[in-house]
Amino acid sequence: LRLNQQNLYRLPARVARPTYDRSRVKVGIVHIGVGGFHRSHQAFYTDELMETTGTTEWGICGVGLRDADRKIGDILKKQDHLYSLIVKHPGGQMETRVIGSLIDFMLSCDDPAAVIARMAHPETKIVSLTITEGGYNFSPATGEFDLKNPDVRHDLANPMLPRTIFGYLTASLQQCRSVGRPPFTVQSCDNIQHNGDMTRRMLLAFAAKQDPELARWIEREVCFPNAMVDRITPVTTPSDIEYLDTECGVKDEWPVTCEPFIQWVIEDHFCGARPAWETVGAQFVPDVTPYEKMKIRLLNAGHSVLGLLGSIHGHATIDGCMADPLFATYLRRFMDFEATPVLDAVEGIDLDDYKDCLIERFGNPNIKDNLARICLESSSKLPKFLIPTITENLTRGGSIEYATLVIAAWCFYSDKGTSRHGAPLDIVDDLKAELNKAAADTPRDPLSFLKLKPVFGDLVRHQTFTTTYTRMVNALYENPDIARQMQTILFGQ
Template identity: 60%
Template sequence: MKTPIQLQQQNLAALKNGLPVPTYNRADNKIGIVHIGVGGFHRAHEAYYLQQLRQLGEASDWGICGIGLREADAKLHDIFKKQDHLYTLMVKHPDGKIEPEVIGSIVDFKMGVTDPEPVIARMADADTRIVSLTITEGGYNFNPTTGEFNFDNPDIQHELRHPNDPRTVYGFLTAALQRRRDNGLPAFTILICDNIEHNGDMARKMLLTFAEVQNPPLATWIAQEVRFPNSMVDRITPVTTPADIETLAQDFGVIDAWPVTCEPFIQWVVEDKFSNGRPAFEKVGVQFVPDVGPYEKMKLRLLNAGHSVLGLLGVLHGHPTINACMEDETFVTYLRAFMDTEATPILGDIEGIDLDDYKDTLLQRFANPNIKDSVNRICSESSAKLPKFLIATIHENIATGGSIKFATLVIAAWCYYSDKGMDRHGHPIEISDAMGTELHEAAKQTTTDPLAFIRQESLFGTLVKNERFTKLYTEAVQQIYEDPNIKKYMKELM
């Protein structure tokens, strides 16, 4: 076997016989897109779509500059610098086949934590026409129940007093937009690529709320000039493992310190509402529609909620991965029952979509044995996910008299998970959640107050006042605390 080669621009010619590499001249790229939150998903999704467009010989003025606003982004910044901003995307098929491709659509990366000015300047540059974001549900600084902006955040308070020293995405956006306005430049589009219903509308509301306090004249300009298209994004992207890095080196001859793995499936549905132009993404499979709402809701309430159903029930049972859950017939049957009886009835008809086919495809994707998406990853930041993915479905089914029993058991499992931090065998569970302390404090009161966990109004709204829900929840949570054999209760509900 030949010696693996370091992934760098100068080595692409030597690598091209082993895997696809960029065939376009990356040095010619203008930066047209600034992206905040360059995680695995962005690199498997928007950056991948742009790569496909560049390979067609188009979009040379739409290169991506990544932005890191967290200290944790320094690792990727350093790796990108060493690798000339190149990385490998490893598509993992259910039959075990791995298709790697070197992606070159990201051409720069700047850290805003240590020095905000270069980031503001890049966003304010005339060539920048889109600022896109993947900062997870928790990054938008709003109350998940009320939907209102959180002005109590210390970083937000700092930005209100010091508009030229931004710390959050809102501070950077307003600083850059103010500079564009002062320089007579058109506004950029703000394109959200996170799993939030009506994500563009939400981002517009949050940014305007912030700007109206920080700089009212700028808020007026933003309201008139900036477009916030809603979008629905989809591609399962597990955390990269040391085994992935080793496989890439041994089987494909590429030394890449941070490749990205993903499934073959990819989808992007976007409203065609842009401030200042966009790439011709429709040429590589992106669907542009007048209203993305029905597609967003379908994906959030079936795929994302389905992931959380498997994750929270699976982690208590002791399944390590989503595909391991899907090898368990009880979990497969339970998930499909949740989808059919609780999620589907609130979706209505969606143009161009056969919901039964979509659900069949989801089950196949979840079962992909080559992805091995950990249940811990799926359960992380549940406080930001569940209000939108699952709890909203419970509220809607209560209003219509629909079934809520399958989702309610998941909430009871989340309580036990937050309290005990262990599975049914007593093995510790790694919990990662910005509200982890609050969740634990509420959950640990369950033995004396069965409804303590769901009294958190910021997450559950008024569910604690609904007799039908509280009856089901109390029964479920008491059963789990007596015996955390979650499969027993799953079977009883089916």
């Protein structure tokens, strides 16, 4: 059966579906970037909210800013904006549910004025974003807004025919202001630390160039709540589409798959009304910082630990690492002995439960997370995810062995570009050449890798660290059997 509104109540019973009246739902949220993650996360929460409370004010109008979004737009239109979410459990069970919270979709290049009007409409209370890190247009070198970007220059010259998110936000906020209407909240759902602050800083840099008066109004009136988002959502594969068709009898051209875990911690800082997402599991907090820190130091750092050690050992995926008891034990000890002691208490969260849950999520054999993907751009990840754990443990005299072996492994990985068996590794990193050059000097100068100041800061000056690191990196260059070093750290000689 084709997925659409007419067939919704004829679908097989094993497929859950909305029971609320979609024809009564109004657009309260305009969402930019209807990728897999939006559909597994915010649209899922909003669907649950409508299902459990019967609210009709928070329907979502999706917007695609790129021509590449035409495909999802066409499919959603055919399916009356319905799609299936397949939740893949670690034990192999699959749970399928049709999501009804998306009720419209617009492709910006087809009609920019209509998109601006939709964003500035009095019923639009929130404009939310999942536009990937690249969409925020900051320079990796300086962290500042990149005014040289040709699309940004185009938007500054053509305010009513924008291409970028900054052009659209500015034009629609200008419309609100000109008719004396309060602005909407701008809510980032991208995986960026302090994503709201980042959006605000970038938008203000753009708006100040276009209209300094408007920039001052945005600065005063618009809210940009920070949020921590979490739900692993892999790219949809042809076999997911086939599974739905053959096992569930649903023809959906673009379903989404994800893990069962879901988390959304949001700073309660909105300009006007907001959905009561807390009734369906989201958490509203005054400050998202401790939640972000917990996620980065345990989930993201945990990924890097498995990613770098696993790549050298010859594992291919996160679940592959977790099926190896040595790696699973090592990860847990790293989290317990090194990451946790330097975390702050996080209200409402039991860190042991959080770690147990991470171990289960990483081990989910249905979510094949590739180590090459995990390791890409390690030079921007490790300084945020892992190195602060080392420096904070150095200050308090805590354990650093688990994390230091990961740095030694990263040196070997950057120098050789192969696993211990010589199998080539697919390394993607903006600093790939610099990392490789610094690492290649290791046999002559064991500390050469650490001298990359933008990555390691002053770590090379810390003798407790360099002594441990030198021992490990020398051992690795002598014998790249990483498992042996992991065993030594875990169980002694």
